[in-house]
Amino acid sequence: AQSVTQLDSHVSVSEGTPVLLRCNYSSSYSPSLFWYVQHPNKGLQLLLKYTSAATLVKGINGFEAEFKKSETSFHLTKPSAHMSDAAEYFCVVSDSGYSTLTFGKGTMLLVSP
Amino acid sequence: KAGVTQTPRYLIKTRGQQVTLSCSPISGHRSVSWYQQTPGQGLQFLFEYFSETQRNKGNFPGRFSGRQFSNSRSEMNVSTLELGDSALYLCASSRDSTNEKLFFGSGTQLSVL
Numbered sequence: 001a002q003s004v005t006q007l008d009s010h011v012s013v014s015e016g017t018p019v020l021l022r023c024n025y026s027s028s029y030s031p032s033l034f035w036y037v038q039h040p041n042k043g044l045q046l047l048l049k050y051t052s053a054a055t056l057v058k059g060i061n062g063f064e065a066e067f068k069k070s071e072t073s074f075h076l077t078k079p080s081a082h083m084s085d086a087a088e089y090f091c092v093v094s095d096s097g098y099s100t101l102t103f104g105k106g107t108m109l110l111v112s113p
Numbered sequence: 114k115a116g117v118t119q120t121p122r123y124l125i126k127t128r129g130q131q132v133t134l135s136c137s138p139i140s141g142h143r144s145v146s147w148y149q150q151t152p153g154q155g156l157q158f159l160f161e162y163f164s165e166t167q168r169n170k171g172n173f174p175g176r177f178s179g180r181q182f183s184n185s186r187s188e189m190n191v192s193t194l195e196l197g198d199s200a201l202y203l204c205a206s207s208r209d210s211t212n213e214k215l216f217f218g219s220g221t222q223l224s225v226l
Contacts (some may be wrong), residue, residue: 032213043117043203043217051213090156100169101215103148103156 002027002093006104019063019078021107023091026072033074034092034101037063044090052072061085085087086111115140117206117218122146131192134221138185138206144168147179148217159202161189163210174192181209191223206225 025031032051036044040095048059055067065076068088074091118137126132138145147159158171162181179189185206191198201222205215 036217041219043219044205044215045217046214049213060205100158100161100171101146102158105155 002031002095002100003028004102004103004104006089006091006107008107008109009105010110012110012112013081015083016080018111019076019081019085019109021076021089021091021109023074023076023104024072025074025091025093027095029095030036031037032076032094033065033067034094035059035063035074035076036092036103037087038090038106047076047089061063081110081111083111083113085109117204117216119202119204119218121220121221122219123222123224125226126194128194128196129225130194131190132194132223133190134136134202134204136189136204136206136218138187138204139216142206142208142216143185144207144210145181145185145188146205146207147187148203149172149173149206150203150220151199159189168210194225196225199223213226214224 003026005024034049035047038044048057050057050067058064063078088106088108090106092101094101120135146161150156160179161168162169165181169187172189176192181187194202201220205217
């Protein structure tokens with residue numbers, strides 16, 4: 001069985017400061033991991049994915065995530081937040097066949113001017 | 114290139130009724146997945162279709178069903194609606210059976226009164 005825990009339901013940052021969204025996972029297999037973003041009244045969009053290549057994964061809009069097997073973590077970071085980053089972020093784990101994706105509960109990122 | 118299209122965008126039904134939601138995937142995509150999103154439970158996997166065959170099913174009662182047509186368009190049906198079925202229903206398509214990258218629609222917001 002696989003599961004995902006997003007450690008914060010809400011994260012507040014000021015524009016221009018770093019962003020850290022935390023995610024821990026559990027999987028019986030070598031997992032594939034994803035981060036998706038959902039802006040208000042929109043569907044989800046893939047930010048980045050880890051599929052057992054490089055442990056540091058770069059995504060769109062300046063986001064990146066690091067896969068740490070020893071800590072079973074896949075935290076999402078961005079050096080400098082922008083107002084347009086305000087959205088809900090979902091960490092997702094999948095087994096090797098991608099047949100079933102398990103989503104975390106989501107982290108709402110609030111960005112203040 | 115058109116994205117994933119879900120219709121209708123909003124729906125209001127009463128308990129006991131049934132409802133059918135529609136999803137048109139991106140042209141050329143053969144896999145369609147359905148998810149239920151609620152504030153309490155987050156995103157939960159309903160089922161996935163690939164080339165008209167249901168490949169996986171989530172842990173939902175038999176009142177929830179779906180199908181996929183030869184043109185890859187998909188429908189999901191919920192019979193005997195309950196208040197707890199109120200949710201945002203999201204459809205996602207993928208080019209192939211790997212589901213390595215999902216493209217989501219904006220969803221159908223279902224309210225059951």
